[in-house]
Amino acid sequence: MAASDAPNGDVLIRNAFGSVLAFLILLLIGVLAFSIRLFSVIKYESVIHEFDPYFNYRVTQFLTKNGIYDFWNWFDDRTWYPLGRVIGGTVYPGLTLTAGTLYWFLHSLNIPLSVETVCVFTAPIFSAFASWATYLLTKEIKGVGAGLTAAALLAMVPSYISRSVAGSYDNEAVAIFALIFTFYLYIKTLNTGSLFYATLNSLSYFYMVCSWGGYTFIINLIPMHVLLCIVTGRYSSRLYIAYAPLVILGTLLAALVPVVGFNAVMTSEHFASFLVFIIIHVVALVYYIKGILSPKMFKVALALVVSIGLAVCCAMVAVIIALVASSPTKGWSGRSLSLLDPTYASKYIPIIASVSEHQPPTWPSYFMDINVLAFLIPAGIIACFSPLSDASLFAVLYIVLSVYFSGVMVRLMLVLAPAACILSGIALSQAFDVFTRSIKFQLPSLSDHSHIDARDASSEKVVLDDTIKTDKNEDTPKERMTKRSKKKEKEPVEKPPTKFQIKKRLSVLPFEASIIAVILLVLLVAFYVVHCVWAAAEAYSAPSIVLTSHSNDGLHVFDDFREAYAWLSHNTDVDDKVASWWDYGYQTTAMANRTVIVDNNTWNNTHIATVGTAMSSPEKAAWEIFHSLDVKYVLVVFGGLVGYPSDDINKFLWMVRIGGGVFPHIKEPDYLRDGQYRIDSMATPTMLNCLMYKLSYYRFVETDGKAFDRVRRTEIGKKYFKLTHFEEVFTTHHWMVRIYKLKPPKNRIRGKNKKSKSKTSSTTTSKRKGTRRNPF
């Protein structure tokens, strides 16, 4: 199509050259995105990280072994004993299916990779896809240059790396790609207004729904955008085509995913889309009538239609409100409620608040995760406003929302990252654009050096770029592509030429300033790159299953978790039930292959509360609870010896809260000495007698004479005690995992009499030795 309006051959050639170059760059970006995530494999080994990935891994294994239908109907009786869990119905299958297909594909090509390998490398691969998707999306918004920059930025943005290093086999790894791609298709549909893209859009939305609970972000963001367009009077029939089919098909497809099911229409995360769906129809009708009527008649019509429309809307709103009110938790599931009201979770749902990644982030974490992008975002926003298209409006909306959400939950940084990349990509490219152009105008002399006719501004810029730009191969094609893209689709950006004129006139900056600015920008980018590489190498590629610590006497490796799980799998019976706090449930099932009571899929609060109660009860009560659950072994994680901070004692208050939430006899204040949580001699007796304390610190004093806890930095309160209902069966090398066995019930019940003193018995003996009774 470029051919259609390319005036002459060499432009054509240049365009072709540019596109090839762009393609190459994209390829490189892909490679970068993939390779920057391999630090963990290089530094450690090719293992699955974290907790959830182990579950996904296990599920994938099941899928590859038993096929898709068994997976769909998988009832897992080895978790959540004795309730069991319908995996097929409660898991987001996207990731698993993806990996599964990958696996089958590879095997059909006779590439015998193990399931684990596939799982480990799924995330990097998809992050490459994600960066390409970013390119596409940004291209739709602001042209090729911005696209490429954004793609490059996203390829190495830390917050995304943190979730997608090789081995962190988690939903987000795939979901981010799906998210961006969906947005891309939405914008694409919006720009072209073709049903074909609309279909694709809903399909990729389906994939997103399969992959991650975050799909609600999409199904809320897009309606908002539509609404915004309508309000700002930017309604166009393309908007209708982009939106209406998406709602219908999307909803249907979402309802196909078992885990979502009827929620796609029942819960109120989705209501916004329906509301907007109605509104857009009304608006469409209005516009239609406006189109076919004479303005004067239209006045009348407007009155009528609007009134009707309003009536309908009100009715609908009423209905929706009613639905919301009727549906459970006011129709909003806890997590999304905690989105809207940051304090909600900590107030009502401790189990959600207990997860660290549900905590609101701190400012450093912003800097850590998106680094300089944080400063580029505003620039990007400004850039989006000149000029404002539907697409750029979308970008702005996206960034605003995601900033808000990320402010609520750390894990939503992930949603923020692409937006940040897109906008800063736009910002950067615009900035370079401006500076370079001004530089060019400062140097007319150079212009005749150029052997290219100066008719085409962009073409000249190319040469200038060649001479000046450091990162030329990033910028030269940009302009071209923008031009081509602009040429390609007429409607969305019909005023670029005028824009260019304006730009040329306005942005004439002093030469030195521009140079310095460019250099500064380059430095900025360089700094960003350095930071990202550091983050990828150091911060985010530690598989929390194997820990290392650098101390003065070199590197220590703590492989206790796998040691413990191996012990379990070798020394316990296959049907034994292992109780632990839910964080370790997935790993226990996946690595030790033992039945667990609760795991990281926190679907049953009561069950978790039961375990929490047991952990915070005194030994006997705890024993009874565990016994009623047929628990054979209890596993606790204890960092006090090596100073591993995220151990059960530090999580203990959450157990108390969660337990207390369901069983009122567990009261948090009983475990706090005037408001603060301590385990030293000042701790409350309830604390010192609860199971968790005992199991963690049993025999701890034997390690060093005085039982000094390296995490809490204090000596523990109660050092010498015995366990009556539990017996220690295994403790790992660094004491990080301790496994206890429940003792069987006592064979005899002892009487009440006290044990006799030896003194009295001695006297009685002396008495009795005197004479013996005649037995006859």
Next chain:
Amino acid sequence: MARSTSKDAQDLFRALWSAYSATPTNLKIIDLYVMYAVFTALIQVVYMAMVGSFPFNSFLSGVLSCVGTAVLAVCLRIQVNKENKEFKDLAPERAFADFVLCNLVLHLVIMNFLG
């Protein structure tokens, strides 16, 4: 006042009618198609209101298939409408092809969800 509004309404409708009658037949066909879909949807909603939403998935698929059809038809109508300047360069046949594709997908999903 009421008279005036009713009168307005009357000649509004007259005007509407005249304006509408001007529309080409193929658009009318589409409109008819949309009407048909909408009515089918309405009947189901009535039925649901009467007997309750027991096979909810069936109900959803039934209604949504109608609504979807309608929506897609509307999209088609927008695209093939000669007056619509936005889609001058989009060939109606291309639009139709997309329409068919979209429909086929829709019905596949419906069938899957119908239970």
Next chain:
Amino acid sequence: MLLLPRMSSNLARLLLLLLFAFSICDAVALPGPISDRHRSAALELFAPQHGSFASLEESYEALRIFEILAVREKPDVRATTCPKVLENLVSSTPLKDLFYALKVNGILKCKVNGDIFKDIASRLKATVKDAKTLVDLYYSIGSLLLIKDQASDVDVLLADADGTFHSIKALSQSDGKWRYTDKPESSTYAAGLALEALAGVITLASSEIDQSRVNLVKNDILKLFDSIEKYDDGTFYFDEKLVGGHEHQGSISTTSSVVRGVFAFAAVTSGKINLPGDKILGLAKFFLGIGIPGDAKDLFNQIESLALLESNRISIPLILSLPASVYSLSNKDKLKVRVNTVLGSAAPPLTVKLVRAFSTVAKDSAVIQNKDLKYDQNSGHHVLDVLPDEVDVGIYVFVFEMVLHDADGEKVYATGGQIHVPIYVTGIVKVSNAEIAVLDNDLGSIETQKTLDLAGNDIVSLSANHLQKFRFSFQLTTPRGHAFKPHQAFLKLKHETKYEHIFVVGNAGKKFEIVLDFLGLVEKFYYLSGRYDIELTVGDAVMENSFLRPLGHLELDLPEAPTSKAPRLPPLAVDPYTRYGPKAEITHLFRTPEKRPPTQLSLIFLSLTLLPLIGFLVGLLRLGVNLRNFPSSAAPATYAILFHLGIAAVLVLYVLFWLKLDLFTTLKTTALLGVFLLFVGHRILSHLATTSAKLKSA
């Protein structure tokens, strides 16, 4: 000596133990002599299986017992046993069997001709000469003895009696015990055997045995008696530590073997072995104390030893026994005492003297001093006809003494000096003017008072609150009109929830009174209001009319338990019969299926939903739809048809999918059809496009 550690322990215990020690050493129930129950027991223990006993040993024991006890209806086993005896005599059987064969023969007097005895005797002499082990010597010498008095004409005299005597004596130990062989471990049982054997040697000696040796043996006997053991009831016995290699002998068989040996030896030696009489008496008591043994061996040993004691040369124990040690004042019992020999035959003329009698509570004040009991000829009892008035109900210790009429009897008989016997003098205790009252707390003003006759069975019902007191009192008087303090005087309050509270009713003189101040007791009563049943238990060992009777019930209302320290009730005993037993059945309630509308309705609406389709078609016709645009030329037309067929195919496929196919086959087929559609559709659509373009241009 023993006291010191006790001193160091607490004083209460000391007193208690002293009491205990006293009560044991000075008051023992005396066993009576052999009675008919022994005879019946003997008969049942020695029951011959079909006419004969298992072994000769057993048959000997049986016959011997029957002989001693003079059992009349003894089973006649002669016919079956004699053949056994003979065969054992003729054939060269082990010494033991030979020995018992002879013993049996000694009783049954089977016909055995003399020369059998002769060669047995010669054989035995040979064995005696070169026998090493004690057992062999014992049996052989015993057999010789038996032959001696069964066949007088046989010469059984030992040529080298001294040598034999020496070889036996050589096995003796310094402590008076003997060894079976030359192995070191010694045995008391063996001592018995040895002594018996020595006695045999002495009798069989052709020449007089050196007296000094005999005296040595006598010393051994004395030493042996130093190792005698004593039970707390003053009985003496010999016991045997387990000896390796030899089967272990219980105290009965050991003792009896010693008795056998000693008396046999005493019988054959001139001069007296001066063993203390009380030890002999203690042995007698021991055998009598056994009562009736459980198995034959013990019975045999018991009876035979007693028989030996009955007629021994050292001292014959006399047994003083009381038919009853419990005397009821109410039915004027007489205090009877019997004196017998161990086998129950009459004692020599003597008078039983009641040295003194004192109550266990006041030990030093005797109620009776030197009193002779009158001998009653026809009953053979010594009777104390009337108890003096000082003797009230209570526990006493009577001290008896036997005074033999002929002076030198002391040497022959062992009377055991003063004999302490506990006597329980019981009687009916008078229970009088019992009254039960509820008082107001501070000023003991009586609110309700009831008197009741404890002898009868009348019931009171009272009510009180926690501010009041409960008083209950009664009097106890002995037949002699003294105050009586029963061992057991409990007042029990039992709540309807089965919680019991027991109080000891204390006394001042005759008057027993208990006052319950509920204010102080609410804690103890677990704040349980409601009906309390009152029960009185009065009982004592010497109180013939001990009773336990309900006094009625008390409606008590106590304050609510303060929530701060609500006393958690101790668990009540669960009735074991209700603890088990089947539980109530549980059946699961299934979810009720959603209500279905009537099928007709659905069908109606089905048709309704199809109506719009009709409407659609009709509308199409109304609009005057035509298919003029259908391509006229062949190729596009086919494409068109194919295109629509394709769509139809896909739709049909969908229907099939809904009917039976599964997702993946459907998807695959759809993909295929899709490709086809793409192709065909592209052709037809492009064709249409060009035609329409032509039209425009035209």
Next chain:
Amino acid sequence: MSKKLIVLFLGLVPLLCTCFSPDTPSDRRVLVLLDDFAIKSSHSIFFNNLKSRGFDLDFKLADDPTISLQRYGQYLYDALILFSPTIERFGGSIDAAAILDFVDSGHDLIVAANGNASDLIREIATECGVDFDEDSSALVIDHSGYAVSATEGDHTLIASDDFIKSDVILGSEKIKAPVLFQGIGHSLNPSNSLVLKVLSASPSAYSANPKSKLTSPPSLTGTSMSLVSVVQARNNARILISGSLSMFSNRFFRSDVQKAGSPTKHDKSGNEQFVTELSKWVFHERGHLKAVNVKHHKVGEVDEPAIYRINDDLEYSVEIYEWSGKTWEPYVANDVQVQFYMMSPYVLKTLSTDNKGYYFTAFKVPDVYGVFQFKVEYERLGYTSLSLSKQIPVRPFRHNEYERFIPAAYPYYGAAFSMMAGFFIFTAVHLYHK
């Protein structure tokens, strides 16, 4: 006598021993610990009775330094009789802990105490849940229920006839004559469900020192005081604890008995029958159950599935037998129950039986998925407790097991298909209309 030597020999050789095994539960080799060999004679009737029932008795002095319960980690005896009330310290390797381990490893125990029972014996009893009167000089006294006797003046010789009503423990034949008892009483912890009062004192009985005056109420009085108790431990080891050693003695076996206040005079006490029946129970000659062939399957199928679906119909069956001392006889009862259990019983049904030891039932799996258990927990007075549990998961419907083609949904189907039809028509019309 020589026979006993052989017995002893057998006892010492663990290889030759017929060990206490689940398929023949009753005991064989019994160690008897005495503190005076005379007891062997004075209680010979009881011992002979045991011998005649085929037990190998091995008599030892309790302080014999050579005694030991196990050798090479294997027990030499199936049961232990402690007739050594006064023993303060056992000989050899035995101590209280050893004896309790003996019990905890499923062996049986008979303990007899008397007036001056040692702290060791008391402690063993306490460990088994029987608390003898802490006052070491106390005896059971009963001024209303004593045995009339010319010689026993203080009423410590008690004629008790308050037996536990259980045929399995005391045999089907009623014990007519009262049982003579002279010794110390004990109390049971009411919350202890393992211990049973076999012979309990009369309401007027109490436990005190007959020689000293009472000041405070005695700790044990009335029917709450127990004279003879049995314990069945959780591992079905059985323990008999009697406060009176002489209860087993020949003298009491033989003597006549007349309960105070009752005119009838039995010329033989109930001791022999009582003790014999009790010993039969203790030595597992009675009341020992076993369950075999636990089966469950869907109705109409034979082999048991790995997992059930909700609303399946299933059949459950089990066979229960009782040990008669020689053979396994079918156990007949009508109150055996099975639970279908997940944290709480969802179904609890009484099994129907064919009176030949075969118990069976059928029920519908609840419409709740999860990991269930078939639980049979059968506890009856005097019988060994049966506790079978079998884990079985229950899954929800598969995606294609739900009901389809529901009449109520016809209109929706109709609509969907009419849409498809309409679509088809529309394509044609739309394309070719001119």
